[in-house]
Each structure stands twice: as C-alpha cells, then as structure tokens.
Amino acid sequence: MKTHCYTLSGFHTQSWWIKMQCQLDNRGLVAIIFFILGMGTLLPWNFFITAFDYFNERLHTPTSSNASESDQTSPYMFDNMCVLLSQLPLLLFTLLNSFLYQHIPERMRIAGSMVFILLLFILTATLVKVKMEQDLFFSITMAIIWFINMFGAVLQGSLFGLVGKFPPKYSSWFMSGQAMAGIFSAVAMLVSKISKTDNESAALGYFITPCAATLLTLCCYSVLPHLKFAGLYLEAGARDKETKPELNENLTLVKVKPVDSDCTGKIMVTDSNGEAFKSLDGAEKQGEKAPVLAVFKKIWLMALCVTCVFTVTLSAFPAITVLVKPNGLFTGTMADIFTPLSCFLVFSVMDWVGRSATYIFQWPKKDSCLFPILVAARMIFIPALMFCNIPSRSYPLSLFKHEFSYITIMSLFGMTNGYFACLSMSYAPQFVRSKDAETAGALMTFFLALGLSLGGAFSFVLKKLI
Structure with a gap:
C-alpha cells in the first residue's frame, strides 16, 4: 500500500x-x-x-x-x-x-x-x-x-x-x-x-x-x-x-x-x-482576490450589524448622555466628576468588558438569525437614556431619575456596544476565503465609520427632541 x-x-x-x-x-x-x-x-x-x-x-x-x-x-x-x-x-x-x-x-x-x-x-x-x-x-x-x-x-x-x-x-x-x-x-x-x-x-x-x-x-x-x-x-x-x-x-x-x-x-x-x-x-x-463587491455580498449582514451598533451608540453617546445630571446622591466635588465617572468611564470600562467577553464565548453564532435581531434591539437604549434625569429638557418626564438607574443603563449600553461590535468585526472575515479576509476587514471598517457618521448626525435630531 x-x-x-x-x-x-x-x-x-x-x-x-x-x-x-x-x-x-x-x-x-x-x-x-x-x-x-x-x-x-x-x-x-x-x-x-x-x-x-x-x-x-x-x-x-x-x-x-x-x-x-x-x-x-x-x-x-x-x-x-x-x-x-x-x-x-x-x-x-x-x-x-x-x-x-x-x-x-x-x-x-x-x-x-x-x-x-x-x-x-x-x-x-x-x-x-x-x-x-x-x-x-x-x-x-x-x-x-x-x-x-x-x-x-x-x-x-x-x-x-x-x-x-x-x-x-x-x-x-x-x-x-x-x-x-x-x-x-x-x-x-x-x-x-x-x-x-x-x-x-x-x-x-x-x-x-x-x-x-x-x-x-x-x-x-x-x-x-x-x-x-x-x-x-x-x-x-x-x-484558500x-x-x-x-x-x-x-x-x-x-x-x-x-x-x-x-x-x-x-x-x-x-x-x-x-x-x-x-x-x-x-x-x-487558485484565482486572484475576489472583487470588492463580491466580498461585500458575502459580508453584507455583518456590515449592516456593525453600522447599526455604532449608529445607535453615537446617537446617544455622548450627545445625550452628557446632559444627564445627578439627583442628590452626587453632591459637592462628586457632582463635578459625575459626568466623567458615570458617563465616560463607565461606558469605556463596560465597552472593554463586552469586547473582551467575545474571547471567552461567542453567542449568537454568525449564521444565527438571532444575531441581527439582538443588534437591532439595542435601539431601546436611546429612549431609555433620553428619559434619564436631564434637567434641561423641554418636557418634565424623567422615568429614571436615580443615579444608579443611569449607571445601570450606561453599563448595559457600553457592554452591548463592545460585544456586538466585536462579534460583527470577528465574524465578517469568516464568510470569505482567507485571501479575501483583508478586503473584508477594510470594508467592515468603512461600515463602522458609516455607523459613527450616521450616529453623529442622528444625535443632533435627538438633542432637538429633548
């Protein structure tokens, strides 16, 4: 033999x-x-x-x-x-x-x-x-x-x-x-x-x-x-x-x-x-690298997901989140550091936690229809943050006045941003051949930037609503 x-x-x-x-x-x-x-x-x-x-x-x-x-x-x-x-x-x-x-x-x-x-x-x-x-x-x-x-x-x-x-x-x-x-x-x-x-x-x-x-x-x-x-x-x-x-x-x-x-x-x-x-x-x-459009057809769903993630995030952070003020728990010097601590630091830390979690487990899987549904569900954070304690609003309704409510919402907001953004960027190259992975990564970066730009534009609209 x-x-x-x-x-x-x-x-x-x-x-x-x-x-x-x-x-x-x-x-x-x-x-x-x-x-x-x-x-x-x-x-x-x-x-x-x-x-x-x-x-x-x-x-x-x-x-x-x-x-x-x-x-x-x-x-x-x-x-x-x-x-x-x-x-x-x-x-x-x-x-x-x-x-x-x-x-x-x-x-x-x-x-x-x-x-x-x-x-x-x-x-x-x-x-x-x-x-x-x-x-x-x-x-x-x-x-x-x-x-x-x-x-x-x-x-x-x-x-x-x-x-x-x-x-x-x-x-x-x-x-x-x-x-x-x-x-x-x-x-x-x-x-x-x-x-x-x-x-x-x-x-x-x-x-x-x-x-x-x-x-x-x-x-x-x-x-x-x-x-x-x-x-x-x-x-x-x-x-290949x-x-x-x-x-x-x-x-x-x-x-x-x-x-x-x-x-x-x-x-x-x-x-x-x-x-x-x-x-x-x-x-x-085997053949040369696939055209950019051909690669996009394979990763379009992940591109849409990463765009949605950052559009939702930049719509509210930091344009809306910096408007939230303490409601009695943070006083004196603590009131001065409320925004850097509760807005920027909490978001950044939980964003890091969410991204790091994908190293341990990755759920839903890239082929699951649940993944884009959960990404879209993050839009609930926009009204949730708008209903926090914002004294400068034109209407008196504030559903989440307590500081801990705001910090909890910001924690979940930051963690889901990091988790789903990281999964989207990690999954995209898996839909293409290895020789096209660099093209997929470059395209995903464009859609990430597109999400940032759309989010920044929508933030002006949301500020007008407040």
Missing part, C-alpha cells in the same frame, strides 16, 4: 517545520501585540478630544450655557467643526482604503500612517506653548484634525484587514485594545477634574501621551512579522480557507517515514485528528 505524502511544496519546508513547532511559544505575545495595536488606533484621537476644554479656552469659545452674550457671538464653532472635519475624512478614507489597499503595500499604509500621526501629535503638543493669533491657531488645528483622522482611517482599515488573516479571537484582542484606549482617556479626564489641573497643562499631557503610545504601537507592528506564530498566518494569507492553518490551531507537523522512492522524509501537515490536509500546491494556483 502506497503512502501519500503532503508536502509544503513551494515553501521553505524547514522554516515551516520550525514555525509550527514554535507556534505555542509566542501566540500569547501575538495577542498582546494586537491588543496594543488596537489601543494605538484610537488612543491618539480619544486623547485629542479629551482636550476640548483647552481648545475652547484658547479660542474663547463658550463651554457652558452660563457664558456671557458677548462670548456667544464667537466666530469659532470648534465642537461642530471638529465633528465635521473628523467624520468626513474617516468616512472618505475608509472607503478609499477598501478599494485602493491592494495597490499600496500594507507596511507603507500601516507604518506610514503611524509615523504621520506621531508627527501631528508632536506638532499639536508644540503648539500648546506657542502663542499665535486665534485665526491661525484655528486653521492649523482644523488641518491637524483632518489629517489625524485621514491617517487614522487608513491605519484602522489596514489593521482590521491584517487581523482578519488571524483566528477570530485575535480580532477580540484587537478590539479590546481599542476599548482600553477609551478607558485611558476617561481616566485622564477624571484625574484632570479631580486635581483641578489648568487646561494648558492638562492638554500638554493629553498630547504627549499619544506620542508615546504611537511610538510603542509602531515598535509592536515592526516586531509582529518576525514572530514565528504570526509568520504562519501572514504567509498563509494568500491561500480550506488550507488555512487558523481553522484549527492544533495543527502539527509530522515526519513521514520513507516508504517508496518518491517519499523520503517529507513533512506532512495534520489536524488534531491526524488527518492530513491536501497539498498546498493547488491552493497557490
């Missing part, structure tokens, strides 16, 4: 043997790197918007309803312009990245974006100590906002494409890192409020921190290709799903004893049941 050998033809067999032997040694390090990469995509912008008080003070823009009438006539609408000039490039360049990423090398897109973001934050930190005319400062700041979000869109889309080549749990690590960025910025805001640091000093800290974080992220990305476990999936990105190692992380390599003249000590890839995979030669000869 003839023994069939399955060789890694076309690849360096010895190299693959070493890599497969070492895959258990550094998969934890790969997970940590993806966590840091996720944090690095959102931490710079989160810290930038945390410094809104600094920008408003420097532009003499009113920050409260008690501002004098002369202040109200300020020609600068920083908050509105910031929203506009952040959402437009985010939406535009995530879309362009979905179509043009194949023509620009991945390393150039990711490393180049990180370098430019680092330089932009160095410039922003320098401007804190540079006195200049308000018009010039406003123009420079608006340009910085545009370019930070432009490079951030390319970076985020490219990294989602990269993580799509790996098993789904690494998407969970990546998105958990993004949530951690929100926690860090919320803690920074809280500490600033408690310590009563002046806006200029606080802003300097807000801008220096992203510089260090971006530099760390760049270093981690540079290390990733050199890790043997990561190398398996990066090299396997062009092969049926031969993709991550579908079964218990893959092993075994030496085949020579049985006949054409089989001399070759290497065979087997799964946990000892069954051999087909020759990888055929996988290499």
Whole structure:
C-alpha cells in the first residue's frame, strides 16, 4: 500500500517545520501585540478630544450655557467643526482604503500612517506653548484634525484587514485594545477634574501621551512579522480557507517515514485528528482576490450589524448622555466628576468588558438569525437614556431619575456596544476565503465609520427632541 505524502511544496519546508513547532511559544505575545495595536488606533484621537476644554479656552469659545452674550457671538464653532472635519475624512478614507489597499503595500499604509500621526501629535503638543493669533491657531488645528483622522482611517482599515488573516479571537484582542484606549482617556479626564489641573497643562499631557503610545504601537507592528506564530498566518494569507492553518490551531507537523522512492522524509501537515490536509500546491494556483463587491455580498449582514451598533451608540453617546445630571446622591466635588465617572468611564470600562467577553464565548453564532435581531434591539437604549434625569429638557418626564438607574443603563449600553461590535468585526472575515479576509476587514471598517457618521448626525435630531 502506497503512502501519500503532503508536502509544503513551494515553501521553505524547514522554516515551516520550525514555525509550527514554535507556534505555542509566542501566540500569547501575538495577542498582546494586537491588543496594543488596537489601543494605538484610537488612543491618539480619544486623547485629542479629551482636550476640548483647552481648545475652547484658547479660542474663547463658550463651554457652558452660563457664558456671557458677548462670548456667544464667537466666530469659532470648534465642537461642530471638529465633528465635521473628523467624520468626513474617516468616512472618505475608509472607503478609499477598501478599494485602493491592494495597490499600496500594507507596511507603507500601516507604518506610514503611524509615523504621520506621531508627527501631528508632536506638532499639536508644540503648539500648546506657542502663542499665535486665534485665526491661525484655528486653521492649523482644523488641518491637524483632518489629517489625524485621514491617517487614522487608513491605519484602522489596514489593521482590521491584517487581523482578519488571524483566528477570530485575535480580532477580540484587537478590539479590546481599542476599548482600553477609551478607558485611558476617561481616566485622564477624571484625574484632570479631580486635581483641578489648568487646561494648558492638562492638554500638554493629553498630547504627549499619544506620542508615546504611537511610538510603542509602531515598535509592536515592526516586531509582529518576525514572530514565528504570526509568520504562519501572514504567509498563509494568500491561500484558500480550506488550507488555512487558523481553522484549527492544533495543527502539527509530522515526519513521514520513507516508504517508496518518491517519499523520503517529507513533512506532512495534520489536524488534531491526524488527518492530513491536501497539498498546498493547488491552493497557490487558485484565482486572484475576489472583487470588492463580491466580498461585500458575502459580508453584507455583518456590515449592516456593525453600522447599526455604532449608529445607535453615537446617537446617544455622548450627545445625550452628557446632559444627564445627578439627583442628590452626587453632591459637592462628586457632582463635578459625575459626568466623567458615570458617563465616560463607565461606558469605556463596560465597552472593554463586552469586547473582551467575545474571547471567552461567542453567542449568537454568525449564521444565527438571532444575531441581527439582538443588534437591532439595542435601539431601546436611546429612549431609555433620553428619559434619564436631564434637567434641561423641554418636557418634565424623567422615568429614571436615580443615579444608579443611569449607571445601570450606561453599563448595559457600553457592554452591548463592545460585544456586538466585536462579534460583527470577528465574524465578517469568516464568510470569505482567507485571501479575501483583508478586503473584508477594510470594508467592515468603512461600515463602522458609516455607523459613527450616521450616529453623529442622528444625535443632533435627538438633542432637538429633548
């Protein structure tokens, strides 16, 4: 009886043997790197918007309803312009990245974006100590906002494409890192409020921190290709799903004893049941990457889900949630930190919990009709938050006046946001071949940005209703 050998033809067999032997040694390090990469995509912008008080003070823009009438006539609408000039490039360049990423090398897109973001934050930190005319400062700041979000869109889309080549749990690590960025910025805001640091000093800290974080992220990305476990999936990105190692992380390599003249000590890839995979030669000869539209047809439901998740979230957070005030339990100094603590920190922590939970269990499954139903059901949070204790509302109805009611709603709101967003982003690459996973990741990033933009637009409508 003839023994069939399955060789890694076309690849360096010895190299693959070493890599497969070492895959258990550094998969934890790969997970940590993806966590840091996720944090690095959102931490710079989160810290930038945390410094809104600094920008408003420097532009003499009113920050409260008690501002004098002369202040109200300020020609600068920083908050509105910031929203506009952040959402437009985010939406535009995530879309362009979905179509043009194949023509620009991945390393150039990711490393180049990180370098430019680092330089932009160095410039922003320098401007804190540079006195200049308000018009010039406003123009420079608006340009910085545009370019930070432009490079951030390319970076985020490219990294989602990269993580799509790996098993789904690494998407969970990546998105958990993004949530951690929100926690860090919320803690920074809280500490600033408690310590009563002046806006200029606080802003300097807000801008220096992203510089260090971006530099760390760049270093981690540079290390990733050199890790043997990561190398398996990066090299396997062009092969079809049926031969993709991550579908079964218990893959092993075994030496085949020579049985006949054409089989001399070759290497065979087997799964946990000892069954051999087909020759990888055929996988290499399969067609090119599918067109973007063809990939979209396979992931459209997950794209719709992630859009819905962030549309619901951004409709109420932070436009509605920051309007909620304490009702007697938080008094004195505690009243001053109610919003940073109960709104931003609670949401960020529970968002991280929800994203991290997908590493432990993933329910409903990607093919379940219950998944989009539960995603749509999150819309109940919008009226729930609108009926919390908002003194400035035009009608007196407040169903959830107590602070703990608000904190409970915010906790569930944040946790479901992180959980369903992470599941949507993790499931999408599983609907396509491994060679199309990067396209799926880039497309999903566009629909994530679309959800953010739609949510931001709807927030203006909801504020009018209150």
